[in-house]
Amino acid sequence: MRMPSLPMPLPFKVTVTQVQYLLQETVKGLQRGSWMNWAAVSTVTVLLFLLGLSLQTNWQINSFLTQAGSQLEISVYLKPSVSGATLQQQIQQFPDVASVSLVPRDRAWRELLTELGTTDLQGATDALGQNPLVDELKIQAKQADQVPKIAQMLTNFTEVDHVSYLNEVMQNLGQLNRGIGKMGWAVIGLLTLTALAVINTTIRLIVVARHQEIEVMQLVGATTTWIYLPFLLQGILFGLIGGGVALTFMATARHFMQQLLQQQPVFLQVLAKSLQLSPTQLWVLPLTILGFGSFIGLTGSFLAVRRFILR
Amino acid sequence: MTNRILFPETNIVVPSSRPPVKESDLQGSAASYAIHLRDVSKSYRETGFSLRNLNFVVKQGDFLFITGPSGAGKSTLMKLVYGAERPDRGEVRVGGQNVANLSGNRLSMLRRRLGVVFQDYKLIARWTIAENVAFVLRSQGVPPDEIQRRLTPTLKLVGLQNKADCFPSQLSGGEQQRASIARAIVGSPRLLLADEPTGNLDQDNALQVLSILKKLNSLGITVVVTTHDLHLIKMGQAPVAKLQNGQLKLIPPADAST
Numbered sequence: 001m002r003m004p005s006l007p008m009p010l011p012f013k014v015t016v017t018q019v020q021y022l023l024q025e026t027v028k029g030l031q032r033g034s035w036m037n038w039a040a041v042s043t044v045t046v047l048l049f050l051l052g053l054s055l056q057t058n059w060q061i062n063s064f065l066t067q068a069g070s071q072l073e074i075s076v077y078l079k080p081s082v083s084g085a086t087l088q089q090q091i092q093q094f095p096d097v098a099s100v101s102l103v104p105r106d107r108a109w110r111e112l113l114t115e116l117g118t119t120d121l122q123g124a125t126d127a128l129g130q131n132p133l134v135d136e137l138k139i140q141a142k143q144a145d146q147v148p149k150i151a152q153m154l155t156n157f158t159e160v161d162h163v164s165y166l167n168e169v170m171q172n173l174g175q176l177n178r179g180i181g182k183m184g185w186a187v188i189g190l191l192t193l194t195a196l197a198v199i200n201t202t203i204r205l206i207v208v209a210r211h212q213e214i215e216v217m218q219l220v221g222a223t224t225t226w227i228y229l230p231f232l233l234q235g236i237l238f239g240l241i242g243g244g245v246a247l248t249f250m251a252t253a254r255h256f257m258q259q260l261l262q263q264q265p266v267f268l269q270v271l272a273k274s275l276q277l278s279p280t281q282l283w284v285l286p287l288t289i290l291g292f293g294s295f296i297g298l299t300g301s302f303l304a305v306r307r308f309i310l311r
Numbered sequence: 312m313t314n315r316i317l318f319p320e321t322n323i324v325v326p327s328s329r330p331p332v333k334e335s336d337l338q339g340s341a342a343s344y345a346i347h348l349r350d351v352s353k354s355y356r357e358t359g360f361s362l363r364n365l366n367f368v369v370k371q372g373d374f375l376f377i378t379g380p381s382g383a384g385k386s387t388l389m390k391l392v393y394g395a396e397r398p399d400r401g402e403v404r405v406g407g408q409n410v411a412n413l414s415g416n417r418l419s420m421l422r423r424r425l426g427v428v429f430q431d432y433k434l435i436a437r438w439t440i441a442e443n444v445a446f447v448l449r450s451q452g453v454p455p456d457e458i459q460r461r462l463t464p465t466l467k468l469v470g471l472q473n474k475a476d477c478f479p480s481q482l483s484g485g486e487q488q489r490a491s492i493a494r495a496i497v498g499s500p501r502l503l504l505a506d507e508p509t510g511n512l513d514q515d516n517a518l519q520v521l522s523i524l525k526k527l528n529s530l531g532i533t534v535v536v537t538t539h540d541l542h543l544i545k546m547g548q549a550p551v552a553k554l555q556n557g558q559l560k561l562i563p564p565a566d567a568s569t
């Protein structure tokens with residue numbers, strides 16, 4: 001009796017040939033795929049772009065809040081025709097106040113006009129009839145938590161027209177940030193479900209279109225893992241491609257914004273600094289986007305082939 | 312264990328340390344049968360077709376024809392053996408393993424040890440002939456150089472060495488059937504099942520396929536061929552079993568036509 005034999009198959013050992021085959025099949029799957037592939041990739045792209053944008057905006061606002069928050073400054077705008085010099089002396093006496101500086105309306109007006117790009121001071125003043133600004137006092141508190149108390153005391157002066165301090169601005173900004181955050185997460189949640197559904201349908205259609213091939217593969221002894229892995233990889237590839245495109249969009253948008261801000265008046269340029277991402281964030285952002293993209297792709301495609309794999 | 316290449320033209324490797332199987336072994340252990348059907352029943356409710364209490368044995372190294380009229384259940388019998396259908400009752404043992412109990416990866420592993428030639432070829436249209444044949448080995452993790460080493464002689468054996476890079480649609484029926492045979496044998500199976508391998512072929516192609524199957528049998532592979540081609544049976548010079556009315560029985564080859 002003669003017995004031809006192969007070296008005993010090792011079903012769970014993954015070799016270079018196998019990886020090569022799986023990648024080839026995955027790429028072929030994408031090439032062969034119809035418009036459904038593009039539907040899947042674009043849905044994922046939109047999702048990941050929004051996710052990245054929320055994340056980035058959140059970071060930027062936070063960074064702005066921290067930068068601004070360190071200044072502990074209160075601005076006091078006096079009523080027209082009141083001179084700041086005497087009030088400056090008085091406020092200086094407050095125990096919690098570190099320093100008070102006066103911005104006379106004439107200097108403020110000159111600076112504003114310079115920022116706006118005008119040098120003709122007299123012409124601009126004549127056009128308005130007079131200098132429209134008021135004297136301003138800039139007050140540094142010794143401690144951040146005293147800022148609201150000092151601001152409250154300052155409003156009691158009859159000479160004072162309006163008091164504003166960054167905490168107020170920051171509170172508003174913080175609220176805005178949280179508001180955007182909630183809406184963002186709702187939209188991202190909905191888009192995640194949409195992306196899952198589209199990927200699921202796409203992969204399912206491909207599986208159905210290839211059911212004869214799959215049957216043949218089964219008949220010649222290919223394992224379930226082997227047959228369905230390319231579909232899972234294809235799902236992951238949807239996520240990675242979508243993530244790549246989304247990241248490119250975001251980088252372009254950031255670059256564009258920064259260029260735009262550089263052409264703006266000086267006081268807006270401070271913003272440009274907040275828009276920059278820290279070195280850590282520059283890593284975390286792509287990792288999050290690509291990671292989440294792969295996860296969505298894998299989950300969507302797994303849902304599509306689950307009943308075959310878990311059979 | 313050291314392997315000895317007995318048949319250089321096919322590169323089929325035979326373990327040299329395996330002792331020859333004695334007749335007493337065949338009787339003593341069910342594991343030595345290539346196929347062992349025990350009280351197998353299978354019916355399709357939709358069509359009312361049924362196979363009833365089949366008992367049958369195919370020994371290692373045999374060449375067997377299974378004949379019978381169209382619709383007698385030849386393909387169904389084959390499917391029971393390669394695990395595409397499950398019996399309602401009974402055991403279908405292939406190399407000692409009950410196919411009816413296998414599923415998932417264990418069924419895949421069994422299918423790697425047998426080759427199946429399908430009547431409708433079942434080649435994958437978007438792959439070349441070489442890719443179709445190599446797939447069997449690729450999915451088993453065989454390294455590329457080893458795949459190449461086996462591919463060339465296998466394609467040569469079925470006379471398709473010049474069509475390796477053609478797609479199935481570019482081949483004639485006979486060539487596709489031979490590609491299907493190449494795929495079935497490239498993994499060096501011990502058992503080859505061929506379901507009407509000449510059903511769609513003219514006389515010349517049919518005889519060519521037969522001679523390939525006979526040659527494989529001479530290399531030690533157990534071969535089971537279903538057919539209703541009397542000429543093929545006559546040329547085949549091999550035992551014939553007839554499937555009729557849900558029963559499978561050995562018959563003298565001369566009676567195949569009745």
Ligand SMILES: Nc1ncnc2c1ncn2[C@@H]1O[C@H](COP(=O)(O)OP(=O)(O)O)[C@@H](O)[C@H]1O
Nearest residue numbers: 355357358360380381382383384385386387388
């Ligand atoms: N999947 C199926 N479901 C229901 N009936 C089937 C199925 N497959 C085959 N049959 C029936 O079983 C009978 C035998 O079919 P088959 O095994 O293909 O016969 P053969 O190969 O001998 O021509 C036929 O009458 C056919 O209609």
Ligand SMILES: [Mg+2]
Nearest residue numbers: 385386430507
């Ligand atoms: Mg048939």
